[in-house]
Structures are given as structure tokens and as C-alpha cells.
Amino acid sequence: MSSSSAAVCQPASLSASEQILRDVFGYQAFRTGQQDVIESASGGQDCLVIMPTGGGKSLCYQIPALIRDGLTLVISPLISLMKDQVDQLQANGVAAACINSTLSREAIQDTFRQMQAGEIKLVYVSPERALSRDFLERLPELPLSLLAVDEAHCISQWGHDFRPEYASLGALKQYVPDLPIMALTATADETTRQDILSRLALSEPHVYLGSFDRPNIRYTLQEKYKPMSQLIRYLGTMRGQCGIVYCNSRKRVEQITEKLCESGIRAAAYHAGMAHDERAQVQESFQRDDIHIVVATVAFGMGINKPNVRFVVHYDIPRNIESYYQETGRAGRDGLPAEAVMLYDPSDLAWLRRCLDEKADGAQKQVESHKLNAMGAFAEAQTCRRQVLLNYFGEYREEPCGNCDICLDPPKRFAALEVAQKALSCVYRVNQRFGVNHVVDVLRGMQNQRIRELGHDKLTTYGIGREHSHEFWVSILRQLIHRGYLIQSIVHSSTLQLTEKARAILRAEVALELAVPRLDIATRSAKSDKLANRHYDKKLFAKLRKLRKAIADEEDLPPYVVFNDASLMEMAEILPTSSGELLAVNGVGHRKLEKYGEAFLTLIEEHLTIGDETY
Template sequence: MANPPTDPHTAALLGAMRQYWGYDEFRPLQREAMTSVMEGRDSVVVLPTGGGKSLCYQVPAIAMGGMAVVVSPLISLMKDQVDALRNCGVAADFVNSSLSAEERREVSDRVQSGETKLLYAAPERLLMTGTLKFLQQQNVSFVAIDEAHCISSWGHDFRPEYRGMRVLKDAFPHAAVHAYTATASEAVRDDIAKQLGLSDPSMLVGSFDRPNLAYRVRSAQQRLQQIAAMVERHKGEPGIVYCISRKEVEKTAAALVELGCRAAPYHAGLSPDQRKKNQDDFINDRLEVVVATVAFGMGIDKPNVRFVVHAGMPKSVEHYQQESGRAGRDSLEADCLLLYSRSDAVTWRRMIENPSEGGDADSIAAGLRALEGISRYCAGVTCRHRMLVEHFGQAFENDNCGACDVCLGELDLVDDPVVLSQKILSCVARLDQRYGADYVCKVLCGSTEQRIVQSGHDSLSTHGLLADERAANVRDWVEQLVAQAYLIKAGEYGVLQLTDSGLRLLKGDGDPKLLKAAAKAAPSRRESRSSAESWEGVDRPLFERLRALRSKLAGELSVPAYIVFGDASLRDLARRRPTTLEAFRQAQGVGEKKLSDYGEAFIAEISAHCSETGAASDVEVEAPAPVVATPEKSMPGASSLAAFPFFRDGLSVDEAAEKMGRAVSTVQKYLSDYLKHEQITDPTPWVPRATALRIEEALEACGPGRLRPVFEHLGEEVSYEEIRVVATCVANRQQA
């Protein structure tokens, strides 16, 4: 077993996971989160969407005595989670306004008899005097609060009714309280703990990276065609398209229907019945695509969403992380495409500054800061995974994620970005760093409007320096330099100023990346490495047959298809092709109840397929490994390529830097690109042999991953640059 018991609770937790969910091991941080519950210590747990948050409280609820109370914000989400739990054999109930008086009495009877292990309730229902008084008479083991970021006014989905949750510590003094969310900054986490009155809580924060998601950002040129291309790429698979306005939602949904796609709109302007129907149709696979405003999604617990498209720029990085995170919750590969234009930022700014429900100065300022953050992401030309992870204050160790448009080499970059960047930065400097982006672009493009002439800026050496370029392209390059921290926008009016990196770049020390004006409009069909690995060994015709069987069974039970089995389980069954119950039990996600309920039907379908096609049955395979990002080889920039001949001739970094007239730190990056691109395995031209051997021994002792443990293992006597060179060469040998 991958996770041998090391504490008194682990065996019980693993036993429950295996029996009810068919899982043999913990995902990252699940053990720690579950142990906090078992030990009765309050906690705040932040795990990305698809990271297994729900199991963090569902598994301990089974392993402990009594009943867990789960606070959930939406009726639809409660129903889906309770249906899924019951399908696994777990006694779960919910209480909300959708139940009749008779149904509420039945739930009350099951709770009083001790039959119910998890009881879901909305915050409004839970805080009713009658509900609290009733639950205080029961054996409540702990309280779990889902979507806990709603508690904090610092969060991106603040809900005032959540603030009342503080009374839970007084109402259940002997029960720990646990808060769970997918996105929360340090300030939000601290505020959650404060508002709930938690006592010395465990603060457990998982990685914000979602390596199974392939992120792409494109300039919105022909939005509908770009969206249609993504839908066609995932024909027959579920996806979500987000639009900023209701009008765009209706227009896009109608166009997709005309193209033969089973699509429907979702926004607050529809009647509650229509919204519910469209959401239910999507969950139950009667629809392929939902086109929605941001009102859609929090209540969706659908694990097999294969793509999410943002037809416009979202409101913040936090919103984007949460909305795009609704793809690939089953840890299989999924695509996230963001289409944007500067007009999107104008639309959001207007909505933030003139909120329909009012807003104080602090909330407006916070909204504008968040908008600036997502604008930098859209204009960025560095690894998308890195930008998202670092936004939330975490380090991203991979040089190449292998799962975004930047690292897959899909961006069309200008050939000499240094010179182009220097022209823009020089103009900012000659304008004394006192003007905004629009004005700087007008000067660069040679505008002779009255304000420029009266200020004498038409006589600057940078006036008209980019007269051959479209103003929109120059404006995009400015934003890209801001995103790469060569420029910043300062003050209320967004005045452009040079950073220290920008000043160094003016002297030739830097490696900016700028997109060509005619960037590719549609996502490449090149697949990330994780996509190929997740399908390895899968009998695709059998997979489709099992999908059809799953849909049939789900229809008979009136539950969403994923509640029967997720796509990951079907792929594993289509690898193994089991024809006995014992072999079927070994597949991913097969617990005791699902084995009993569905085993015979699936075995019959698999046996029929093997008989008809001659495919081997009962194949021995290793359990599918979790999806991780595998670095892929991407094309280095023009500046890096210019350095390659020097390295081929055996020049050191210092010598190459002198030849190129660049800073040593910049050329060190060029060497890293050279080693990876040329698959160099011998580090000794750049690292003394004795030092290289020491580093290799340290790498073997510390294992692959972060460089800091290696640095410390070597007594902090060897530079990170030398360690990185040797580590790259060792990795190249292993891939050879």
C-alpha cells in the first residue's frame, strides 16, 4: 500500500476510503486534513478544485462515531453530494427548502436514530433556532463548512449569511469546526479563522497548481469561431463557456445550437425553473455545453468537464482559478481557453466602479486591483501555471509545465523582443515616467494630436519610433511588459514607470517575450503530455461502450452519470477489461457498494466486447499514476538561440556574456535553454568535474524536485547555477 499507517487514525481512514470509494491512498494533504478532524482540532483547508476536499470530511465522518454536519451553500450541490454518498453506500441526508414536511420528518427520524452519518444544510437553515436546538440534542461529531471563502469579506464570493457561522463554536463546544475552500489567499484564510472563532486551527494549504489543465490565452479576434473550434475539438464531451453579459450568453448558446451542438444558456435573467432544467440537463449529460455568466458553477459537482472557455476576461485571478478549475475535476486532462480584449477590462471597470448593489471605496479599490491582476495574466507570455501559482504566493519549481500555450511553444513571438522593448521603455523614460499607456503609445506611433504637440513630445527621439505598427499592437506590447514586470502602472491613473528590471533591460540585460501582432487565433491541437499518458493502454471502443452503459444505468436511477462511475474509472476498466468480480474490484473507484450494484452489468459488457473483438481480458496493469505535468521541449527565444553557437564552441557563461554584450545572469538563462533544447548530458564544460560529481551525489541523495535541499546538502558551498546545470544534464540522461 502506498501510504502505510503511521498514526492510530490512518488505518481506519484508509479502510473507509477503500470500502466506500475504492481508493487505496491519500491525495496530497488529505491525510493531514482528515487527521485534524479525527483529533478534534479546528482547521482551515485550502485544496484546489478536483483536489479531493469533500473526502477530507466525508471519510472521517464514517470513521468516527456520531454525525457530521456539513454547511453547503446551494441546494443543487447538497443533492448531488448526498446522491453520490448514498451511491457509495454512505448514509447521508440534506435538509433544505426543497423538502416537503413529510420528507423533513423522515430526515429527522433518521438523524435521531443515529442512522445518518452526514447531514447537509444551508447556513440559513442551520442557524434557525429550531434547527440548532434539535442538533444540540444529537451526537454531532464535527462541523464542516464548504465554500468557506464566502465567510470572508476579503474573499471573491462574500456572502453575509455565512458570517453567522461563528455561533457554531458556542452551539457545539465539544465539536471541532473545519473550513474548506478551493481559493483563499493568506488574508482570506486568516479572516475565515477569525470570523469562525476557530481555536488554534491547522492551516493546510495545498498546491494551487492543476497540472492536468492545459491553459491557453488568445486575443479575441473571432470569438464565436474560436469557441466553436474548442467545442468541435471536444465533440460529444461536456464543457462550459463563460461570457461576461447575458446578451453574449444568449447569442453564443443560440449559435452553438445552430452548429449542431446540444447547448443551452444559463444566467440570472432566466426563470428559476429554466435555470434548474438547463443545469440538470448538463449534469445528466443531456446537454454538451452550458453557456453561462459567472452565476453558474458553484453548485456543479460534475467531474468530467473536459473544457472551460472564457469568452471574455474574468473579473479576477481568483474567479478564473475557480471557474477554470471546474474542468478536469476527475484529474484527467482538460482544456482551459481564455479569450480577451482590452474592452473586457473596460466593461469590468465600469461594473466595479458602478456596482448595482452599491459598494464602498475599499471594495471598489480591491476590485480594481483584482482586475489589474487578471489583466497581467491575460497579457503575460510566461508559463500560465507559474503565473497562477505565484499569484497565490506559492513557488513553482518547473521551468516548463508542459501544459500551457507558452510552454508548448504555441505563441508566435517577435524575433528581437529586446530591441522592441527598449524602444517602448525608452519612450516611457523620455516622458519622465509621468504618462499612462495610451499616451505613451500615441507618442511611439507618431501622433500629432494637440496635447502631444503642445507638450513638445513630437520632438522627442522616441516620437514615431513605432510608426509602422498599429497602435493596438503597441498597446498590447506595453501590457506584456507590465505583465513581465519591466513596467508598472502607478497611482490612481496608471502612470507607466520603469522597474529595476526595466532599467536593466534598457542596458541590454533581460529576456522579454513579446507576441507578434498576428497571434494564432485558435488553440493548437497539440496535446499536453498528461493527455497522452491518461489514455495509455485504454481500449477506446470499450470505453465508449462503457460510457453508454453508464448513461443507461444512470437514467434508470435518475442520477447523474458520474455518480455511477467517473471517466477515470471507466478508462481504468477499459485498460484492465476485467471479467470477474474479483478483478473488477481492483479497478480505480470501485467500492463495495458499486461492486455489488454495477459489477455484473459492466462485466457482461466487457466480456461481450472481448468476445466480439478478440481483445484480451483481465489485463494486468499498474494502478494509473496521478496526472503530473511533464516538461516538454519548447522552442527557445531568438536571444537564446543566438547564444547556442558560443556554447557549442565550449565558451563559458562569462565568455559568452562578454561576446554578446549581455549580463551574466541573462546568459545563464540562455545556457539553461541550450542544455534542454540540445539534450546535453555532460555538464563539465560549465561545471568542474569534481563539483559536478558532488552535485550528482547530492541529487541522488535528495531526489528530484526542488533545488534548495540539494543546495543545503552541499553545505551551501555550490551555486544554484551550477546545481541547475548538473540537474538539467542528469534529467536529459534519464530521458534519453
């Protein structure tokens, strides 16, 4: 199948950027903000681009790179991210390369030769490589037309992921003074944005500040009471879907991975303590859909450009909203419905605060403390989570989103004076010397050796709350802590202690309302909502995914480099039977039509024929 046979009628008025968008990348229309940035960069103007993860940042510099004469240099922080971008560009027929430590000296020299000869349009390098003496000396010899700095928030000391080598990138201007620069990131508040502009010395830049909203992601928080059971139950509702489970420690990553595997859930661990080759193998297996679930620390980060991640679970609360936003942004990059679930225990937040307290005083500690407090406020919010999240980035919304746990299942309240009196009385009766779980065991009248040894089965509060579950009482005690009736003593092993404020409750001098404990939020799968409303042939979709995996394995590529899930779903929806119809599917450009079109069209025709014969 030749590309000429795949030609379809195009409007004569298409601009150069629109023509490249369709012919090379296979998309029919730009997303909001993309075209203005592309036109500015193509004209040689500096740009600062703030777009959400999965919002199409890469096209903002890739299309100008193809419009402008010469070479575009892309600063990228991770080898895996560079390789992924280069694989996808090459699959679309674009001459692209990367220079990193995995390449031999001969291969690097050959890449430099191609760069100087104008045979490559985009080359990806790390900030360390770009600032090396050898590389800087070569810069004036290269036909450079644009510098793109990806993950630009790393430039700022006020960002959540500050990297000193990024902060030095402004020095590149000294070697190529007139080179246009584009800085791109998904997460940057006002202070960070100003720092990026200053450190890169951007001159009268076109600034695009897109919405931070990812409307396809559902944000859900569950109270953390039996986290391993909660996680296994949730993963059971997402079988066959790709997802990431984030934890705050390497030890926990390994423990959870082991438990999941014992439960018959195929998962792999990823953290910075593993050997490089082992980490690379896990990431590659995940990219290629050989494994569906990765349990990871934040080390599993910016290199993940996999579009079909359907869920991200935070087993522990992150340290700041920027990290949470970036990590949840690994889900749903293809624009299809996805879920972000966090298991929250206030004691996890207290542990992070203790860790922060051990750091030396100074501006950095102050910044981290502010960010941690904002993360805690998000977790404990009783209003639309998306509004809280967007508000943090300075984007204000009047209306609640309708796609978070608070909107879908608003907190219900009840007259809680009696249960509060029972809980507070029990804390008092055990002499304010025990933690949450022991107090709950006494309330519920549990028969265990420790209670008998302490004589707590003889207390007047023993068993007065047996009509409620363990999880119910844990939630009540946490709310009493939040409301200031109890404190957890950090210096005494998190024992519960009454405050002066509790006296009025115990004497029934005031009324009290608490939230009905949300014990098992049945996180409705994203599949049951928007995907169910799409009228596509699910059997054909499964066949197309199988064909894609076979082709990808044969070509040694991640499946989404062939086509992403959104493209396959559109094929199963519109059922193309000709080259022209297949080219109208988003994500199908001329190069991919030429390479893969015949196989996919044949499969669709066979499926339709078999379907006809069954009626």
C-alpha cells in the same frame, strides 16, 4: 452478486480511514494531505483545509464522519451541490441526507427524526438554514460529532465571494461548544485564511495548505479578434466532450447560445435571469450528459461537481483570479487532461475598470481593484501562466510548467519599427479620431462606404499594410497601447491617440521589438497528449460509457455517480474479468461492485470474446 463474494485480500495493517477509503469509496490510496487531515478530524481536532478544486476535499470530512460516532453536519451553499453530494454518498451505501427548501415539511421532519435517532451519518444544510431559530434550537438535541463548512472562503470579506450569512457561522459554537469544526475551500489567500480562522473561532487547528496547482489543466490565452468564429472553431476540436463557456453578461450568454445552436452545436444557456425550474433543468441535463455544452454567467458556479468536464472557455475576462481559478477548476476534476481557454481583448478589461470606477470609494472597492489588476497582469503575462497563477496564491515555482500556451509556444519577437511606424502614422493621418477597427481598415486598404465618405482612401497611409491580416494589425495596435505609444480614450469612444512617447518611433530614433501576433493558437486538444499515451481500449471505453448512461437513466442519476470516466478508462485499460480485479479499479467500492459489477464484467467479457473472434 453478493458483497461477500467480492471480498479480496487486504493488508491486515490498514487503518480505519484506509479501510473506509477502499471499501466504501473504492480508492486504493489517499491523495497528498488527505490522510493527515482525516486523522486529525477523526481525533476531534479543528481543521482548515485548502485544497484545489477536484483535489478530494469532500473525503476529508466524509471519512471522519464514518469513523466518528454521531452525525456530521455539512454547511453547503447550493441545493444542487448538496443533492449531488448526497446522491454520490448514497450510491456508495452511506446514510446521507439534505435539508432544503425543495423538501416538504413532512420530509424535513422525518429527516430530523432520523438525525436524532442516529440513522444518518451526514446531513447537508445551507448557512441560512443552519442559522435559523428552528434549527439552532434543535442543535443541542442532535448527536453531533463534526461540523464541516464547505466553500469557507465565503466567510471572509476579503474573499472574492463574501456572503454575510457565512460570516455568522461562528455563532454555532455557542450552541455546541465542543463540536470540532473543519473549514474547507479551494481558494483563499493568506488574508482570507486568517479571517476564516478568526470568524469560526477554530481552536489550535490542523492547517493543511495544499498546492493550488492543477497540473492536468492546460491554460491557454487567445487574442480575441473574431470571438464567435474562434469559439466555434475551438468547439469543433472538442466534439463529444463536455465543457462550459463563461461570459460576463446574460445578454451575451443568450446570443452565444443562439449562435452555437444555429451552427449545429447543441448548447444550453444558464444565467440568474432564467426561471429556477429552467436553470435546474439545464444543470440536470448537463450533469446527465444529455447536453455537452453550457454557456453561462458566473451563476453557474459552485454546484457543478461534474468530473468529466474537459474544457472551460472564458469568452470574457473574469473580474479576479479567484473566480478564474474556481471556474477553470470545473474542468478535469477526474484528474484527466483538461483545457482552460480564455479569449482576451484589453477593451474588456477597460470596461470592467469603468464599472468598478462607478462604485463608491471604500475598502471593498480597493480590494476589487487590486484583484482586477492582478487578473489583467495574468492575461498580459509573457511568462509561464501557471507560475503567475500560483504566485498569486503565494506558491512559488522555479520551473515553468510546460503545459500552458506560453510554455508550449513561447512568444517570438521581431524587429517591429517599420510596422509600428505604419500603424502610428495611420492613427495620426485619421486625426486621432477613430478606433482600432477603422485604423486597421485604412491600413489594409479596405473598400467600404465609410472610408470613401471620409476620404480616407486618399490618405498616404491607405493600403500600406495590406500584406497583413486584420488580426495582425489589431495585435500590433494593442501591443503599442500596452507599450505606451498609444492610448485608447475612454471618454471618446475608445479612439486611438498618440502619446509623446510615439514621437521617437515615428522619427526612427529608437529600435523596437514586438511579439509576433499569435493569431490562431491551435489549442492542442488534451486528448492528443496524455490520454493518447494511455493504452486503453477506446472501443471498450465507448461501450462502457453507453452502459453507464443506460444504468444512470434507469436509476435517475447523473452518469458519473455510477462510475466516473477515470474508472471506466481504467477498466478499459486493465480489462478486469473477475470481481476481485474489478474491485481493484479506483472508484469501485463494495457497494458499487454489488450493484453494477455484474453488468460491467459481462460487457467486458463479451467485448473480449468478440475481439478474439475477429482475429
